[in-house]
Amino acid sequence: MLHRNTNSGLKLNPFSGPLKILMAVVGLSLAGHGPALSEPVNVATQGGSVVAGSALSSEAVTLGMPYVVPPHVPGSKVRTPEGLAPLLAERLQKQMPLQAVAVPVEEKQAAEQSTHARLDALLLPLSDAEARQQAGTVIPTGYRAGIMAIMRTDTDIRQWDDLRGRTVCLAEGSGLAGQMEARYGAIEKVFRAPADALLDLRIGGCDAAVHDSTMLQALLQFPEWQKFSASLPIQQERDLAFIIPEHAAALAGVLQEQVRQWQDNGVLASLTKQAAQDIAFEVYMDQEVPDCH
Structure with missing residues (x-):
């Protein structure tokens, strides 16, 4: 029997003013490849940069993310978000005043905002190459994921190119909307969660x-998902990392210590397992017709 963790609802509010970004990040929606990041690294400016405000002051720290979960509407269904970034931001909000800011995922959009934008930090999936292009300190959280497709075990889909003309379900928070159609000619259906x-x-x-691969792998551990355990090879793996500008040393130190505690206490694995369980429970509660046979 699945049990719901009622403490996992996200309460971050989207930033109400202009987007505070001075950085063009190419392919934030998990596009690209690269080896795992291992240690926090200080990198010089190469292209884009992040400009911080008054980190650790009385004002809220502005944290840029590819997707900010909308505020929960009373009476609507509770939904677990895609990936671990929203859950880590929620945990961080308990340690400091935090304002989540949606970062444009397209380079053109980011460039348009860059002339009047400011952020204290970002939380983004990065490859090693992308990490080296950032200004300031890059702190890998230890969470690594790519994109993964799952299907019924009796599917005739054997490779990514077989998705041409087939219907693919996605979640808003994945940042993959438009990519499956562009790359493989798939017919996309984008859902809230x-x-x-x-x-x-x-x-x-x-x-x-098609979803976050680490979450899907945890989901497939549940017996009720074995009939949907056919999968395609994981693509475009990246490491979820904080990016802090060079002059925000105080905030960088705080986040490095926070990440160290998360890693020492097994928080990433625990949150991943709980998120998979919550998603499985949400599906279980909503399913009104039997599985196809």
Whole structure:
């Protein structure tokens, strides 16, 4: 029996003013390859940069993320977000005043905002090459994920190119909307959250569901997901990392210590397992028709 963790609802609010970004990050939605990041590294400016405000002051720290979960609407279904970034931001918010800011994922959008933008830090998936292009300190959280597709075990989809003309379910927070169509000619169905997309897979509404690979691997540990355990090879793995500008040494030190505590206490693995369990529970509660046979 699945049990819901009622403490996992995200309460971050989107930034109400202009986006505070002075950085063009190419392919934030998990595009690109690179080996795992291992240690925090100080890197020189190469292209983009991040300009910080008054980190650790009485004002909230502004944290840029590719996707900010909208505030929960009373009466609506609780939904677990895609990936670990929103959950880590929620934990961080308990340690300091924090304002989550949605960062444009397209280089052109970022460049348009760059002339009047400011951030205290970013939390983004990065390859090693992308990490070296950042100004300031890059602190890997230890969470590594790519994109992964799962399907019914009796599928005839064997490789990514087989998605052409097939229906693929995605979640808003994945940042993959438009990519599956552009790369493979797939027909996309974009849902608010992973549970909604995965539910559609279970009831036959799509041929495959593409999500955060680490979360999907944890989800497939549950017996009720074995019939949907066919998968395509993981692509575009990246490390989730904080990016802090060079002059925000105080904030960099705080985040380095926080990440160290998360790693020492097994927080990343615990949050991943709990997120998978919560998503499985959300699907279980909403499924009103039996699995296709």
